[in-house]
Amino acid sequence: MTVPGILWLTRDFRFKDNPALLAAIKQGPLLPVFFIDRLLMAQGAASRWRLERALYSFDAELRRRTGGAGVIILRGEPDLLLGELADRTGARQVHQSDWPAPDMRSLQDRVRAALQRHGNELVLHPGHLLVHPQLVRTQEGGCYRVFTPFARALRFVGPDRPAREAPGQIRPYRVTEGADPAGLDLAPDLHRGRSVLERFALTAGEAAAHDRLDAFLDGISGYADNRDRPDIDATSGLSEHLAVGEISPRTIWTIARMRAEAEPARAADIEKFLSEVIWREFAWHLLLEFPHMATTAWREGWADFPWREANDDSRKWCRGETGMALVDAGLREMRVTGRMHNRVRMVVASWLTKHLLTDWRLGLSHFADSLTDWDPASNAMNWQWVAGCGPDAAPYFRIFNPEKQAEQHDPEGRYRRRWLAGWMGTPSAEAQAYLESAPSPWKLSQVWNAGGAVTVKSGRELALQAYADFRTQQHEA
Template sequence: MADQHSPIIVWLREDLRLSDHPALYAAAKTGAPMICLYVLDDTPPLRPLGGAARWWLAQSLRALANGLQAVGGTLLLRRGPAAKVIAEVAGRAKAKAVFWNEIAQAPHRAAERALSASLHEMGVEAQSFPGDLLVRPEAIRGKDGKGLRVFTPFWKRVLALGDPSVPLPAPTALRAALPQPGEQLAGLGLEPTKPDWAGGLRETWQPGETAAQGRLKAFLADGIGSYANERDRPHRDATSGLSPHLRFGELSPRQIFHAARFAAAEHPSLAADVGKFLSELGWREFCRHLLFDHPDLSTRNLQSSFDAFPWRHDAPALGAWQCGATGYPIVDAGMRQLWQTGTMHNRVRMVVASFLVKHLLIDWRAGEAWFWDTLVDADAGSNPANWQWVAGSGADAAPYFRIFNPVLQCEKFDPDGDYVQRWVPELAGLPAPLIHRPWSASPIELASAQVKLGVTYPAPIIEHKAARTRALAAYQRTRAQV
């Protein structure tokens, strides 16, 4: 029978932080010894993390271990099916309870139910807490009892429920339980070694809760004032850069929400920028709610009419897109930024996604899978929902016939060519607007810039007007079959 010395296990997942952590806060308040446990669980139906996200996870776990150690705690690492591993640790440690924060996704809830059942049989208490959302999905339902599929009414409903509860403080002191057998971080195989392709990630990012809080504070102090007007400019540092920190729970959405609201209250002139910024947090919430209702969001069209769409299987074109060799400078710049840094500017994400599914007629799922593997902020809700939005097959989707012209997008949002020059340096000698359409430069202009189309930089793999005509014809044929 458990006594006052029996530990409480805090099961950590997508909440790798100490502050505003309901499960950790509740366990710390009991004064019981604690086992802070992370289980690397890649067992189906859980979706294994992509390479870039695995790299981030390793850094985040390292930072979390240091944070726990600073307040007297320790981090235990294990791998395997979470319910089985946690029950084993609970039995070995003679734990009296397991606490965790909910994740409102079908496979995660299945793991939680399996764990609760195992713990109940062992006589161990199981307690869960509100998870990584502003509002639980069950609280936002339409008249039909289903989740909303249009963003604006969804976000209005969320805001109408009032501000989320105030974030919880981090515990100042923890009691560590007796050590338990676990894995070393290196043993989890999260970081690439041969080859080590993560150099660009290391140069770009500093994962962990402390870095996340610093980035949020700096953005609200210095960056948010130009957010609404400048966020679509890929060459400017006008976005928050918080998405990977939010993805791994180094910050909670409640912390971001309240910090932004406080900034607007302190400086009323920031109200419009803060409102736009919070709507982006709302879009993340919307995508997570979609995932709650549609666990197969990454594999199935939300609009079944797209099941008949004549996608093309074109491995060379897909490869050219993946490595940034399409001949369209803004597309290539974005794909190279992604490979080097594990991220891509949001405006450019829309352009490159549109190019894949509409210019090349390649299934959105191929693009979603590539982003899942290469983005440090690859989110199980936002990634497929955004791809389906661009493809026209999703909820609140952009109409299929909205086909981005990559040249016009470049000229509008990167007018001086700064973004292209950074990521496609072989074109740096061309002035704007030629840098956005190098095929229109004269032989003399190309020679002066040391550009040889088809040699130092590829010619376009498809002509825009022809691609647009082909895409619209494919869409019309699909509609005719419905």
């Protein structure tokens, strides 16, 4: 009997630097399975939609390499179905590229137990991170809590090299079950937002990720200066490819480093770019060490901060109707493209958590539902960083002023004009697309209106007062 190599695909839609895929191929004809399960459907709509595109692109390439056999897509829970699949086919191992998010960890435990009952095993492979978290430890053996020493230690250890082998033609294990990826709709809850996202999204797939990296490195001069400018296309746009594993961070690191060595004039910008990639790594190492970072304040004592729950102001924030131009522009950009510029993410998050004193978890889940690059570690670390309760966080009293940020980083107003219908001139296609994608019950005004109940000054004063009261209570307790 021919025994297959089972590959359990989750967020690793690539052929290069994919040790789990290589291991499965070595074991026998490839049987790649993907599950439409509870964990997937609990994810935000935009990231499910993005994952569907990654799956579709991977499946097309797989069919090319196998002569027609694609990914086996099954509806149901992996802990029930994988054990049965291994038994039926005689496979002793199931290979998975490790995606160490807390809820995936629990699922892996359940799958491991189900496989073990029949003497089979789950084998996890690296590839999602630059380096195994146990290799970047403080002298006392703990996890770094501050970015700069973490980055120094990581550079000292050096990221792992990507896998050198890449499969060419692949021998498939043919089965008759499974849904066709072409007919999938993993994000029906996007409603009319779907067609807008389709128009404005970046191209998906492994080839697109590599093209994007190459083009970005070709034009990287000025990245360090311009990466904070939302009006300039100065950043890589690689985050969503990383989020669904269309390219590995180890591959990015290796290619970028080779370019820096070959072209010293670009080295400083490339190093700055790599230090951003290390922020992603930092977030994942922290999440592994402190899984509660995704749901509760990381800093001790912050559990009792008097955040407001959902309120009228936060509802307006979600709709990009705060009346604060840079904040609303960012939220509208996210709805139309699934992305938001990093500098604007910080300003938008600061407005919600400081000026509107609203719980950071509300923003976290709005981002999780709307971002095509949603990443549980980066999202949680950054929201907590802005809110003041996270690792290496900005102090609470450091409050972004969106007007000053706009003057500095969008000096000619190009970014705000692109996203706000009626703000200084005829609405752009992007600004119109936002109005098109908004659900009709929102009853959005066709023209963006400046000025809301909370102003830069009043919100700042309220936030500082709340913080001062909180500190006093903590001292008295």
